[in-house]
Amino acid sequence: MLYYAPWLVWLIPTIFAVLAPVTNKIHPKVRDYFAISGVVLAVIFAISMVPDILQGYVTMNGQVLGSIPFDWEIKWIPLGDLNGDAQIDYLTVGVLVDPLSVFMANIVSIISSLIMIYSLGYMKGEPDMRRYWFWMDFFVGSMLVLVMADNFILMFYGWEMVGLSSWNLISFWFKAKTPSPVPDFTTEGEYNAHCGLKAFIMTTLGDVFLLIAIGAIGIATWIAMGVPTFNFIRLSENTGWMGVLASYGLLSIFSVFLFLGPVGKSAQFPLHEWLPEAMAGPTTVSALIHAATMVKAGVYLVARVLPIFYKGLDTYSQVSTFFTVVAWIGAFTAFLAATQGMVAKELKKVLAYSTISQIGYMMLALGAAGIVPSVILEGYTAGTFHLAVHAVFKALLFLGAGAVLHETGTKYMHEMGGLKNNMPWTYRFMIVGAASLSGIPPLAGFFSKELIFTTLWISQQWILFAFAAITAIFTVFYSFRMIGLVFFGKPSEYLEAREHEGKHVHEAPPVMTIPVGILAAMTLVLGFLEPLLSEFFSPITYRFHQETIVAVETLDFVEYLVHTFTSITTLISLGIIAIGFIPAYVLYIKRSKDPVALVSGNALLRGFYIFFYNRWYIDAFYYKIAAGIYGLSQKLRRIQTGVLNINVIAMLLGFIVFLLYFILLNL
């Protein structure tokens, strides 16, 4: 690998971010290209670590540093007996070079760089670019430190920083003066700022549970090993800490708390309501943060702790709760979000719900991997592979959607229509994206979905399989509904009005279409790289299997293809695609029936429509809770009367309560 690659891969974007105000003073073009170069450099460093994983040991400057997984630590805080000359132990922080971290680093940096290049076109003419580049670079740096970290503390730093960047980027257009789409606010700028804050607070709620779990791990390792550690390698080597937690009956609950962090960050039920609002940010932000990278942080964390918990599964059976919760929340979220995606009116909202749903699939795969331990390998590979595949096609879809939004000036799909002639390349690339999302062979989405279905099928988890299958039907439906509404049919009245004003809709500039094209090409090819991926992950996965040998990792390429295309799950997938595609085709592409009439004519469909459109009323419920706490706060503030007599009486009451404590204690 290149010199100090695991450190520089995240330090460079972060430093370049801080330098954005400086380059801004020099020249706008310098600022733009400098910021992009930060991420491009990260790509170079990330790719340089790949050979090390493939060869099994890390080399830098011609020297061998160690074998994979390679943990590069520095001493951080001293703990233990600080008085005398007894052993001082240290809390360390550092970076880890192992398949998962290098895999994630590459995905994050490559997709980020494509999106940053796209931003040149999309954000052209924006006044606040210094702020934009700062937060984008800072985000990439933070995401990279999140995936490269070798311990929970440094990872949590990255975790919080991506949350901070996400907040600022969602609220990017807080100065917008156009009227707000929602009646609670006056300007759209206020609405955007609110969306950012909502995202931050909702993910913070998940993060505090993660923090408790981290704290518990610290204490448990302190008790078990005499010194606290948060390091992933050490936690998996010595699982005595799980025993400590189990002895207090707390292992299951803390493992679930740990999962609640990913629930927040990856927008799973019940903390999923921030992602649709996050679409208020620029589309590049939505593509980068809310499709390709930040929301994957939760999946990454689950994948990171999966081997640790899997190892503890033999001795401490309570940890199986973790896997069950992960799988079921994943399954339910996938289903929930897909239903909402079917009825969404805004283009980006469809993609947002789709993201929530697809991440649900990843969680489902990872969780199912542990529920039935024999499928650990398939499940792990399925989850991580789908992470990569989804990142590519979702970024593709978002960037394409961005081009459409940019050109048409509206975000509502019913105000679009017939754009396949105006924007031919965007149309073609988005069809590829939608097909990949739907799992149509031979695109990458097919392979990753197949792997998930296979995992569930061979482990005989029928209910979860049913969830996955039904959700897949919905997925195909909403993907092609989206394509149909945007690209087919006649242009809407809104577009006709724009034509008259002279604002002709044409294809986006090359700086925007080329990155989309690259992503489309990647999605065509990525599926076939799956056997390579299994080999790539082998340093992690070899530890899974002592007894059973699974076919996937020993297949060669042709065998792999044959195996994939001739299994029963493939037949089921093809059936799913057909069931989902035909209604979408009829209603939205061929437009032979009117969906509006269909729904309003049938009471049951209408009921479903209203239920799904109102987001299953979950969002409304959360706002009610918020209003309740606000009301409580207003009532509680009255205890601060400002009247001295009352203050002193309160003191006296305090004394009496304290005395009461002792009286009760001594009874």
Place this chain on the structure above:
Amino acid sequence: MMNYENLFPIIIPAITSILLILIGIPVERALRGRNLNKLYGGITTIALIFTSYYSIQQLLKLNATSSIIVEYYNIGPPIGSCFEIDILSVVIGTIAIGIGLVVSVYSMEYMEHDKSHLFYYVLLLALIAAIVGVAYAGDFFTLFLFYEMMGVSSYFLVAFRRDNWDAVEAAMKYLFMGAVGSTTVLLAMSFLYGITGTLNFAQIAQFMNSEHPNAMYINLIIVLLIGGFGVKTAIVPMHSWLIDAHPSAPSGISAMLSGVVIKTGLYAMIRLLFIAFPIVVYNWNWLLLGVALVTMTIPNIIALVQDDIKRLLAYSSIYNIGLILVAVASGTVFGVASGIFHVINHAIMKGLAFICAGALIHAVGTRSIKELRGIGRKMPFTGVIFAISLLALAGVPPFNGFVSKLFIVMATLQYEEPIGVFVALITLLNSTIAAAYYARLVKAIWMEPETERVKDAHETYSFMSFSFVILVTLIVVIGVYPYYFFEIAYKAANALLNITQYITAANL
């Protein structure tokens, strides 16, 4: 031992303050009407720099197993009074001197347009000397002397802008409540004197740890001590003065109050509780835990709807006192260490937040958050640093607030399970609520359209900026590399819990 040089951290500010008065009054009369703010500020700053030199020297010299005894004229207890300086005392003292130094630099610019600068700096120096005195005290007489001196200085400082009715009213309420608190403490100590026969802390510790007197009287004493010192510490039933005192005091004084004065009350409370009342016998830590939980929760919820920026920060200070108490009440070394670490961190973060808020208020002339919207973009330097201090308070890495929060969570898990999980959950849910109002404040400052009043605000780089830079550097440094600071907190915790060493050092 007449090694008075150990008392320089008290003597230097006290003497400077007396000299300032003696020389200042005639000078004022001679140079009638001239604005001598920077002159007095400069003298104060120089005096505090000398003081900090001695204080840091002590910090480096002491470790967890040594303390220094200083007695007046070699007359020992129980008749004479003394100071017993161990590393915890020095930590508190250094915080006071450090924050005081930053505040005096800050005030050189901030207090430009006020009157009576002489008295401001005199009182500030007296306050710092008193706080160090409380921290260094080895017996009750000394403690009470300096405690009252601290109280009186802070009462007058709160009332400093005597043309505002709210400042004078807040100071009066603070005075009365403080007086009630002090009297309660006096009552408790009189009981304790009756039982032990001495006012000296080391002797009290020796007596109480060897013979365990009747629990009934002792429980009453503990209640009176917690409640009495609790006024200055601002625990929940006794916190009402803080809410009014902070907004109306000058911002530098709010920083001192929030960052140091309430920590001194906390120090006095826990010092006395830990050395005199063994937890295993008297079980007061559960009471402290209950107090801590209430102290965390109630102000947090009220802070959600505050519009006055300094009032919001005042509620937040009470919440942080709750956090410190919840860690300390666990009684373990790590718990107390994380509590002391948070004392250090909170003093820095809250001090910075108050002085930045002061700069913003100074520019625009209002404390209302609604009116201050968008000011971050007009005053970017102050705005960024203010945002950093708020994010640090919210517990966002890589700032120091995160490290202390992580350690406090770990400390709460050290209570007996399942109480530990329950306490940890409450702590962190409160942390979410706190994050909500800090984030709302950051949003108001940076991400909202500017209001009319804000349109003319502009950044001025002056002494205020210098004080911001010192504190924000500390926030980042401690956040990224807490090594030395946590080590000090850990040593201080060991010193507090190591009662035998406290007793033997007094050569009884």
